[in-house]
Amino acid sequence: MGSTGDSGNGKAGWWCRRSSSPSSSSTASSSTPSRTFETRDPRTGDVLAHIAEADKADVDIAVKAAREAFEHGKWPRMSGYERSRVMNKLADLVEQHADELAALDGADAGKLLTLGKIIDMPAAAQMLRYYAGAADKIHGESLRVAGKYQGYTLKEPIGVVGVIIPWNFPTMMFFLKVSPALAAGCTVVVKPAEQTPLSALYYAHLAKLAGVPDGVINVVPGFGPTAGAALSSHMDVDSIAFTGSAEIGRTIMESAARSNLKNVSLELGGKSPMIVFDDADVDMAVSLSTLAVFFNKGEICVAGSRVYVQEGIYDEFVKKAVEAAKNWKVGDPFDAATNMGPQVDKVQFERVLKYIEIGKNEGATLLTGGKPTGDKGYYIEPTIFVDVKEDMTIAQEEIFGPVMSLMKFKTVEEAIEKANCTKYGLAAGIVTKNLNIANMVSRSVRAGTVWVNCYFAFDPDAPFGGFKMSGFGRDQGMVAIDKYLQVKSVITAVPDSPWY
Structure with a gap:
């Protein structure tokens, strides 16, 4: 599993062992799971690495870390400007490590190395910076309330967000979900696809270097029926953001309904x-x-x-x-x-x-x-x-x-x-x-x-999501932040006001 915190104090650690490089070192926290699974190179079918496999107990640890960071940590209490500075620093690190990150996704997912360098990594940094720019622009409205009252709304972070992402765009999907959640002041637990966990683990490491506080970003590699199911049904997760198949999307909705009726957003399949x-x-x-x-x-x-x-x-x-x-x-x-x-x-x-x-x-x-x-x-x-x-x-x-x-x-x-x-x-x-x-x-x-007269013309400012069985909710654009926020109305009596 991975996290921005690896101090062994109840926060999830990040760890993998590279089987293809015996001279490389590995780092493990006290929460390292005992089981591992293989991630393979689709160019050859050979094993790339053995990854610590998260199960329900490990998801519990990660969610507990995220809850602690949300309820008592700095991130939700920082000003939007302060969160923006950290997110921009993370974007800088993504750009600085673009070559090795593109190589990770290339080896893990079979993606073109050249396009990873010139499209995926720059787009990930752009996504981070887009929402970093939005972090200090989240605000409510003044209300014209009838009678001797005044009213306003607050937009507050929804809490702990569970993120489940697919294997086809490991980097872009990570930041598509995580960036607006961070801007909103949420903490996140990310389950990457079991086929492509390597770059997500590396992003947890870079987040730590960027100054993201412990417990704010947690990565739990594992399988859908175990780690994914534990995350989507967890009573202490407030929202689930999922990209994947319609079949699994339906399962996630059922889990959310049976647990705590958590908010769900789904970007599902297509036949365009x-x-x-x-x-x-x-x-x-x-x-x-x-x-x-x-x-x-x-x-x-x-x-x-x-x-x-x-x-x-x-x-x-x-x-x-x-x-x-x-x-x-x-x-x-x-x-x-x-x-x-x-x-x-x-x-x-x-x-x-x-x-x-x-x-x-x-x-x-x-x-x-x-x-x-x-x-x-x-x-x-x-x-x-x-x-x-x-x-x-x-x-x-x-x-x-x-x-x-x-x-x-x-x-x-x-x-x-x-x-x-x-x-x-x-x-x-x-x-x-x-x-x-x-x-x-x-x-x-x-x-x-x-x-x-074009295709694949994506931009962070253009909302993205589906109709019908392609899901609901939107990624990208300012509208994407809304799914990580709650609106609170505050009404105050002003009995001596001369205006009523």
Whole structure:
């Protein structure tokens, strides 16, 4: 488990043993669990490190540390300006250690090293600084109360926040949840995905160096049925922020309801449509669609995996999309020439291959890809299906891999109907030169984010979250702080006031 406190005084410690480097040292606190689990390199399948495995007892220790820090510690009682200074210092440390952090995520999750350095780490620092800037701007309102009273509202930190994050963007997901919680004055307990715990442990260490007080950030690596379940059902956790599958999101809601009715925010799965109209620049549309599906090996919740192309350019689009997929280089994520690394682990690798087989068995036509590649590791070729029907499994279920379903449409109305023909509603893409079409479709598609003539255009100021079974609550933007705050009304009698 990890924490900003490792003094052995009841606060969780941070620890891992690197199996691949016998000369490296390890640090352990008195709360180190006796069990460990392996995290593996998806490039080879080899063990990277043995990580201390947190169970219910360890989660109890971490929550107790977070509760102590919240009820009696400095962090919630600091001014917003003081919290801002510490958060900016942590952002500085993320930038200073960007190379090694990108390498950790590259080795642990199969993410491209180059993109980690130029996208993930700078974006994490930007997220921290965005909310650091918001920390001293949290305030309530004056109320015009009827009668001889005066009133105002206070916005106060909700308390101890449990954060459960997935493996596809270990760094970004960590700071997406932790940054606004810190700005609000909360303390947090983070359970990283068991596949990718390394960078989260390192962030606990950097938080300590930045001056985050003991117990404010606690990291508990472990598994969902043990550590995750203990966190989501804990009676002393006030809020849960989760990103992951709809199935687990439902389980977390049930746990929260059965325990203390804690606040829950969920960013769940997606099956996002990419809608390309006849007037689009075909080369640009192919480039965007390729990126939308194959970026991060398809392991991204907003992947534009359902590509709808209007019939006038469909044949040309298909030809160029296949060519682009064949030119999309799959290989070592530490190689700067690589476009796509391996799936995160063997389980996900086999899951994606199973979906590809289902697509073929249900009658879709495989145009390219569909097979493992390389002598070792969890690499899959970029895959494109055509002749896909809306009721097919590959058009309805989130694959979370490099699989594109290409479909044809005739009219704008048909495109909207097809785009909404799924239980998810996380994101959508539109490619057109016609402003009226762009506006009409943007208003009609049921998705939390709509990108027009672009894709993956994220910004800390733009709220992000889903409709339907893609969850509720928003990350990013000032609205994200609200889920870590409670509003209190204060009414005071003023019987001698001359104004009533």
